[in-house]
Amino acid sequence: MRINTGWLRDYLASDCQEQELLDAFMTVGLEVEEEFHLAESLAPIRIGFIREKKPLGDTGALYECQVEIEKGKLITIVCASSHPVETGWGVPVAVSGTKLPSGALIGEGKFKGVSSQGMLCLDGELGLIARSTGLQVFKDEAMLGASLPSVSPIQESLVEVSVLPNRPDCLGMIGVAREVAAVLDMQLKYPSARELNSQSGKGDAVTVEIVDESLCSRYACQVFDGVQVRTSPHWLQSRLQTAGLRPINNVVDITNFVMLEWGQPLHAFDFDSLTGNKIEVRRIRNGEKLKLLDEAEVDATHEPLVIADAEKPIALAGIMGGWNSQTTTESKRILLEAACFDPVCIRTSARKLRIGTDSSYRFERGTDPNGMLSGAFNRAAELLQDAELSAASPASAVTDSYPSIKQSTQFTLSAARISKILGTDISGEQIKDCLTKLEMTADDDLTISVPTWRVDVNNEVVLAEDVARLLRYDSIDMKPMMATTTKGRVSETDGLRNSVAGFLTSNGFLECRTPPLTTEQIALSFSQWPGDAIQVQNPISKEMTTLRQSLVGSLIEVAERNARRGASSFRFFEVDRTFRQNNEIDERWMLGSVLGGPVNDSAWIASEKEIDFLRAKGLVENLLSHLNVDGCTFASDTPAHGYRGEEFAVISQGEHRIGALGRIDLDALGIKDRARVPLYGFELDLSTLITVKSPPGMFKGLARTQVIARDISFVVPSDLHYAEIEASLEKAFAAAVENLETEPRKDAGADFVLQPELESVICVDTFSGESVGEGAMSLTIRMLFRDALHTLTSGEAQQLMDYVVKQLQAEYGVVQR
Incomplete structure (x- = not known):
C-alpha cells in the first residue's frame, strides 16, 4: 500500500513534523518497505519550457512538443491532451531514463512515428497531491533547467508499506491515520459525510435479497439520478495516482478514492442497464455467464458469488464488475452499492478464477460491516452529490439489508x-x-x-x-525473565533428522528446502509407495497444483537450475514431508537426495571418476550404518516413473521397505539433461527407519590380538549377485570355526578353545576378460578375522580359508585362481 503523507495529513486534526510522522509508521506496526522523501527523490525532475506545440494525428488526443530542458537544448516530448499545455510554459520534465518514486521508469517511445524523449509530469505522477490544476506551471525563464524541489518546496513523502493480513483496517487511509494519531497523541479528523438514510429520494427503494447470509452479511445500495459522468477534478486524480491507480471517470474515481480512504470497496452500476428494481446476492446458476470489465467470461464451473438483477448476473461479488453494467459517459442513473462479503468465499473464487483486484484483496482479509461500510457508503454518496464532481441527486431511499448485526x-x-x-x-x-x-x-x-x-x-x-x-x-524497562528451567529433550524423529543432516553435510551435500507443491507430472514420479496424488483446491499457480509424493522430483529441479548456471557437481538433499492419499491422508517424513558429477570435486586429475550406481549405493550403505540400521538389502524391482530400470534397487530391512535408489531418467520426465553427467536419486522413509534401527552400540575394549587378513581369488558366473557370495562366505566361515582343529600350544589348558570371528568381508578387485572366459568374472575377496583372546597360527588361518573355498566350490562351482 502506497501512502502520500500529504494526503494522510487530511485526516489529522493537528500538524506535526514530517520526520515525526514517518517515524510513527514503525511504531504503528506497519512494515515500511520503501520510503521516498520527495524533496530528494524528485531532484532529477527539471523545469523545461515548451517552445513549440503542434497536434499529432487527426484525433487531437496527442501533441508533439519541443521542450527546452537547458539553454539551447531541445527535446521532443509527446503528451496527451488530458491536461492543457501552452507554448511558453515551464513545466516539470522527466527525461528518458528517469525513475519516478512510483517505480515507473521513463523510457523513450514512439507515437505515430514520432520519438518521445521524456514526459511532462503531473503532480500525481510525481507522487504529489495536486497543486492548483495538477500541473505546476512556471513563467520565470530563470528557472530553466532547475531541479523541481529547488523552485517548488516539497514537504511530502511517499511511503510503501506492507499491511499485515490480520490488520485489514489499515488498508485505508483513515485506518492508518487512526493508528498514527493515537501514537502521536493527536485527534483523528473524519471526512465530512451524510448520515445513513438521511436522504430518501423520490423513487422506490431497490429490493435486496441475500440468498445466503453467511456469504454476505450486509448489502446497502441507493439509486442516484442526474449523474454527470466526466473527468475528475485534479485533486481527486492526483490522490489516485499517488496510490498507483489510474483515473477513469468521476463516478469510478469516487468509488476508488473512497476505497483507498476507508478500506471498504464500493461499486457503481449503470442503473438503466439493470432489469427490474431488484438486486440478488447469490451463487451463479448453471447456464448463466457473466462478462467482466476485463472482458473475461465467467460461468458456473466454480460457482462464484455474484450480484444479479431480476434476470441475470451483473457483477462478480467482491472482485470485479460486469461489462454490461459499467458506468459510461452515457450513464444518467447509477446504483451505488456497499457490501460485506465472506473472506473465504471471495478468496476461493479469486484463486479459482485467477483474478486479483484491489477490491478482492481487501475482502479476502475481512471488511467491517459497521463503521467502515457505513462511513464509506455515506462518503461516496456525498461526493456524488457534490457539484464539482457529479451533481447527482438521490432517486430512491437507501436499501440496507443487514439481517444479523455484528456486535462489538x-x-x-x-x-x-x-x-x-x-x-x-x-x-x-x-x-x-x-x-x-x-x-x-x-x-x-x-x-x-x-x-x-x-x-x-x-x-x-x-x-x-x-x-x-x-x-x-x-x-518499557527490560527485565530478565523469571522462570524455572526445564530439561530439554530432542524427539526421536528430530534426532534422526539431525543425524542424517550431519552425515550428508559432512560428505559434501547441500541441504535444500523446496515447496511442498509441484506439478502433477513430477508429483507422480519417483514415489515407491502406494497412494494417489493429492490435488489442492486453491493452488498458488497453475503449475504447482499437487502435493509432492517424493522429494527427489523437487531436487531434480534444483539440480537442473544449478546446471543452467554452469555447475558440474550435484549433491543435494532434503528432509521433509511427503503426501499421498490412501484411505486417509498419508503424511510421512522422508529423506530425498540427488547426486552426480565427480567423486572428488577438488581433484585436478582429468580422469577422476564420476559417481556411478555402486558409489551411490556405498554412500547409502554408509548412511544406514551411521544410523545403526543393520541387515539392509538392495534388490532390483520395477522402478517408478523417473528411474531407469537397469540401475534401480529397492532398499529393505527384513520385511520392511525403507527406500529406493536408482539412476534418474531425465528423458522420461521430459527434462533436458543439462547436467551432462549421470544423476542418481535415493529416498528413505524416516518413520520406518525409526522402527528398524538398532539401539546404540555398547563400548567394546580394544582387541588384544592382531587382525588377520586373507585374500582369496576365484572365478564366478557374472550373473551371480555379490550379496549371495558375501552371505555364503559368512555362513562358510561360521561352519569352518566349528570344524577348526586347534594346533597345540604351550601352557594351554584342557579347556583351551578358539573362537575366531569374521569382522568384515571386502571385495578388493573385480576382473572380466578373455582369460576368465565369457559369462564369468574374477573376484578378489579380503576377509578380516581374529580371535579376541588368542593369536591364530598360520596353519589355523589356512584351515579356515581352505574350508571356505571348499564350501563355495560345492555351492556355486567357483574356481579358485
Whole structure:
C-alpha cells in the first residue's frame, strides 16, 4: 500500500513534523518497505519550457512538443491532451531514463512515428497531491533547467508499506491515520459525510435479497439520478495516482478514492442497464455467464458469488464488475452499492478464477460491516452529490439489508494482568487512555468494547500489545525473565533428522528446502509407495497444483537450475514431508537426495571418476550404518516413473521397505539433461527407519590380538549377485570355526578353545576378460578375522580359508585362481 503523507495529513486534526510522522509508521506496526522523501527523490525532475506545440494525428488526443530542458537544448516530448499545455510554459520534465518514486521508469517511445524523449509530469505522477490544476506551471525563464524541489518546496513523502493480513483496517487511509494519531497523541479528523438514510429520494427503494447470509452479511445500495459522468477534478486524480491507480471517470474515481480512504470497496452500476428494481446476492446458476470489465467470461464451473438483477448476473461479488453494467459517459442513473462479503468465499473464487483486484484483496482479509461500510457508503454518496464532481441527486431511499448485526467484542482487563504480560507496572488509567485513543470504549472496571473493524483482537494479549505500542516499546524497562528451567529433550524423529543432516553435510551435500507443491507430472514420479496424488483446491499457480509424493522430483529441479548456471557437481538433499492419499491422508517424513558429477570435486586429475550406481549405493550403505540400521538389502524391482530400470534397487530391512535408489531418467520426465553427467536419486522413509534401527552400540575394549587378513581369488558366473557370495562366505566361515582343529600350544589348558570371528568381508578387485572366459568374472575377496583372546597360527588361518573355498566350490562351482 502506497501512502502520500500529504494526503494522510487530511485526516489529522493537528500538524506535526514530517520526520515525526514517518517515524510513527514503525511504531504503528506497519512494515515500511520503501520510503521516498520527495524533496530528494524528485531532484532529477527539471523545469523545461515548451517552445513549440503542434497536434499529432487527426484525433487531437496527442501533441508533439519541443521542450527546452537547458539553454539551447531541445527535446521532443509527446503528451496527451488530458491536461492543457501552452507554448511558453515551464513545466516539470522527466527525461528518458528517469525513475519516478512510483517505480515507473521513463523510457523513450514512439507515437505515430514520432520519438518521445521524456514526459511532462503531473503532480500525481510525481507522487504529489495536486497543486492548483495538477500541473505546476512556471513563467520565470530563470528557472530553466532547475531541479523541481529547488523552485517548488516539497514537504511530502511517499511511503510503501506492507499491511499485515490480520490488520485489514489499515488498508485505508483513515485506518492508518487512526493508528498514527493515537501514537502521536493527536485527534483523528473524519471526512465530512451524510448520515445513513438521511436522504430518501423520490423513487422506490431497490429490493435486496441475500440468498445466503453467511456469504454476505450486509448489502446497502441507493439509486442516484442526474449523474454527470466526466473527468475528475485534479485533486481527486492526483490522490489516485499517488496510490498507483489510474483515473477513469468521476463516478469510478469516487468509488476508488473512497476505497483507498476507508478500506471498504464500493461499486457503481449503470442503473438503466439493470432489469427490474431488484438486486440478488447469490451463487451463479448453471447456464448463466457473466462478462467482466476485463472482458473475461465467467460461468458456473466454480460457482462464484455474484450480484444479479431480476434476470441475470451483473457483477462478480467482491472482485470485479460486469461489462454490461459499467458506468459510461452515457450513464444518467447509477446504483451505488456497499457490501460485506465472506473472506473465504471471495478468496476461493479469486484463486479459482485467477483474478486479483484491489477490491478482492481487501475482502479476502475481512471488511467491517459497521463503521467502515457505513462511513464509506455515506462518503461516496456525498461526493456524488457534490457539484464539482457529479451533481447527482438521490432517486430512491437507501436499501440496507443487514439481517444479523455484528456486535462489538468485549474483554475485561486488569492492570495486574497487563503488567504481567508486558513485564512492567501499568496502571488502569494508562490502559484506558491508550485504548480509547484507538476508539475503543473502556468502563471504569476496564471492560473494553472493541470496534468491529479490529478483526485481529481475539484475546487480551492483543490489547496488551496495543497498550505497549502506544506507551512505546522503548519506554518499557527490560527485565530478565523469571522462570524455572526445564530439561530439554530432542524427539526421536528430530534426532534422526539431525543425524542424517550431519552425515550428508559432512560428505559434501547441500541441504535444500523446496515447496511442498509441484506439478502433477513430477508429483507422480519417483514415489515407491502406494497412494494417489493429492490435488489442492486453491493452488498458488497453475503449475504447482499437487502435493509432492517424493522429494527427489523437487531436487531434480534444483539440480537442473544449478546446471543452467554452469555447475558440474550435484549433491543435494532434503528432509521433509511427503503426501499421498490412501484411505486417509498419508503424511510421512522422508529423506530425498540427488547426486552426480565427480567423486572428488577438488581433484585436478582429468580422469577422476564420476559417481556411478555402486558409489551411490556405498554412500547409502554408509548412511544406514551411521544410523545403526543393520541387515539392509538392495534388490532390483520395477522402478517408478523417473528411474531407469537397469540401475534401480529397492532398499529393505527384513520385511520392511525403507527406500529406493536408482539412476534418474531425465528423458522420461521430459527434462533436458543439462547436467551432462549421470544423476542418481535415493529416498528413505524416516518413520520406518525409526522402527528398524538398532539401539546404540555398547563400548567394546580394544582387541588384544592382531587382525588377520586373507585374500582369496576365484572365478564366478557374472550373473551371480555379490550379496549371495558375501552371505555364503559368512555362513562358510561360521561352519569352518566349528570344524577348526586347534594346533597345540604351550601352557594351554584342557579347556583351551578358539573362537575366531569374521569382522568384515571386502571385495578388493573385480576382473572380466578373455582369460576368465565369457559369462564369468574374477573376484578378489579380503576377509578380516581374529580371535579376541588368542593369536591364530598360520596353519589355523589356512584351515579356515581352505574350508571356505571348499564350501563355495560345492555351492556355486567357483574356481579358485
